[in-house]
Amino acid sequence: MKEFAYQRAAQVRDALTAVAENAGARFLGGGTNLVDLMKCGVEEPTRLVDVRQLPLDGVREAPDGGLVIGATTTNSDAAAHPEVRRRFPALTQAVLAGASGQLRNMATVGGNLLQRTRCGYFADLSQPCNKRVPGSGCSAIAGVHHHHAVLGHSEHCVATHPSDMAVALAAFDAVVRYQTLDGAGEIPLAQFYLPVGDRPDRETALPPGALITAVALPGSVGSPQSRYRKVRERASYAFATVSIAAALDIHDGVVRDVRIALGGVASHPWRASSAEAMLRDARPTADRFRTAAEVELSAAKPLRDNGYKVTLARNLIEAVLCELAGTERDR
Template structure:
């Protein structure tokens, strides 16, 4: 591991100023992803700015019925919060599906949003990877890609985003608050992650020297009837090969409102807006759910070994929406 400096930030302004002065600095929250990447040589920060003691660990209601979640809130604390469990249950389920209990106790909300891909070629400095070394190539396209992207990828990168939490937050129109040297700004999560395009190393719109300080969930009545379902290759701690966050409001047998996002299918959490449009105003039956999934997945491009993901997401969408429909009718 490369030698690095360490500084425990005392204020948000202190942290931002350090990040601004030291281009090679990285923010240290729980360290559950960053430290692993440092050990493998993928990340080589010159300075770690520890933000765990900043006053960013509160979960507070907002004036419009939403919830403001501090960036250093532990994943386990967020999953256990009674308002999250009651009003955004898919978020609690996504967090509990995301890791082991030990990791959830350490991992932070801000850090979870900034997880790097678990593509084996990215994690191995001996292999070409455009996300790690721009212009070096994408080894996954001709190599092991069974768990890689089927939506939104380019010839430059086929990796997927690993976060479960971010999928649920994407479905619920969450907003990320960021502190920068120029002041504080809000970024809708739908705009936070960049399309992979020709620059897979640029994963978010975060400006230089930026620090995530909070995530806000808007008051969204439909979110109270929501589910997160995840498929993985083993029952124990494992990353998704496909996941769905769904919320639905049904009246008189018709879908009145719907939110849908897919995980493990793209370089970012995938908001399924075409599927949402197909759902709203249609009968709440499995045939509708399948047609909505097909409308979203018609844009899928598969590689030789990951075509199964299209059928998997289709069936997962139908199963999740059907489950929500049965609960609504009780």
């Protein structure tokens, strides 16, 4: 690891100024991803600006009845908050599925959204990687890629986003709030992650030098009838092979609202908009759930060794929606 300077910021503006004055500076939250990447040489900041002491933690109710989760709130505190557990159970389940207790106690909500891919080639400096070195190539396409994307990828990158929390936030129409030296702003999570395109190194729509300050959950989207389910290769903590965050609202035997987001299948949380559109105002049957999943996944472009993810995602969508609806799956 190369030498770097360390600075602890006491005010938001101090942190923003420190990063603006040094092109090699980075914000440091829990460090559970950034420090690992520094150890293997992928990240080489010249200065770390510690933001953990900024007044940006805690969960509070918003005027619209939603919740605002501060960016420096630990994953553990966010998952344990009574209102998060009551109104957004899928979010609590996603956070608890994401890492060990030790990591959740360190990792922050803002940092979780900015996790970089866990593609093995990205972390291996001896291998070409367009996300690490634009224009160098994507080793995963012809290499080991059974964990990689089946939706929304390009010839330049097939990596997946690792966050469990972001999948649940996507299902609930979360909005990311940030601060720059020019003022405050916000970005819907649906627009926060950039399409892969030909520059996979450009990952988010945050302005240069921006600091995430909070994540807002609208009051109109909370649902006690929500679930997060994660399929992984081992029972202990591992990144998702495929995951789903789903919420279902049924009234008079008809689906009034449905929310579905998938993880482990794309470079960002994948909102299953086509499946949702097909299910609204329809009867909540297993056959309908399966057909909606198939329509959503018809856009999938699996690689040589990861076509199984399409079948897995289809079955996961059907199983979780049947569970939420209290519907028996066809055998």
